[in-house]
Amino acid sequence: MTSSVKAIVFDTFGTVVDWRGSIIRDLTDWGAAEDLQIDWAGLVDRWRDRYNPQKARVRSGELPWTNLDELHFDALKAVFAEMELAELDHDRMMHVNRVWHRLDGWPDASRGLHRLKSKFIIGPLSNANVAILVNMAKHADLPWDNVFSCELFQHYKPDPETYLGVCKLLYLEPGAVMMCAAHNYDLAAARSLGLKTAFIARPTEYGEGQTTDLTAEQRWDYVADDLEDLARQLGC
Known part of the structure; x- marks a missing residue:
């Protein structure tokens, strides 16, 4: 795959x-x-x-x-x-x-992304606007190849225009693009349009009492402990 x-x-x-x-x-x-x-x-x-x-x-x-x-x-x-x-x-x-x-990456984020970048085109598909994503990348050493802000598509996830907009900009079929997220709804929307999927659990995103997205709720293409684990599974 x-x-x-x-x-x-x-x-x-x-x-x-x-x-x-x-x-x-x-x-x-x-x-x-x-x-x-x-x-x-x-x-x-x-x-x-x-x-x-x-x-x-x-x-x-x-x-x-x-x-x-x-x-x-x-x-x-x-x-x-x-x-x-x-x-x-x-x-x-x-x-x-x-x-x-000025947000900080999770401890595995920068290292994992640098590894993934060695083999894949990588970028955020985020509801954040371009300025947020560019400044955050500088602050947290996130080595994106491109910034796929939803601002470019003037739609917020999970609107199809966001996921398919990435495919259009890269001249790639949906099956050649993988969505990685800690949120099951995001992956479900991407999968429905033909993208591949990878789930990363972030059980303290909302603090110690988090009750949502603790585990993968579907059989996503990949389920990883963190971004370095995903890089390992993908041979990076």
Whole structure:
């Protein structure tokens, strides 16, 4: 099977980077330096809770195409109001919002991707906009060949235009592209369109009490412990 796969694309938030842990660490340190008394763990969980509903508003047509930085900023202001926090000045609010550009990879991420890159075309297929993905790659040493942001397709996953958009840009049939994700829904959408699939479990993506995506829920083409394990299974 691996001989037919030419490219691997990766969900990024949760699969490649530890978004929750990164944000809590980053903003806790910054907030202490700024003398801000904010429950950053509580804030990030509320912030992320608005992620899917915000995307759904775009996918349904309620909102015109809006990139993730802009959706995040609207959600951040709503969370500040919900938590009865006074908004910070513009520069500091933007610093908080841009924390998504500064996310750290899981410990295996950079090493695993460097190994996979030796044999395959690799890139993120992510709901994040181009600026987030490019800055994150620099920050976390993610050696992408290209950035397949959903911003390029003006559709959010799991819309078919995202997965098939990668195939079109690379001039590859769906069966020559593999989707790697820690989320079963993402892989199900990709498989339904003919892409190959690889599942990576990230059981602490949402913290210690995570209850979803703890295991592979279908017989995906590959199931790996982490990205280095996937590289080993694919002969990299």
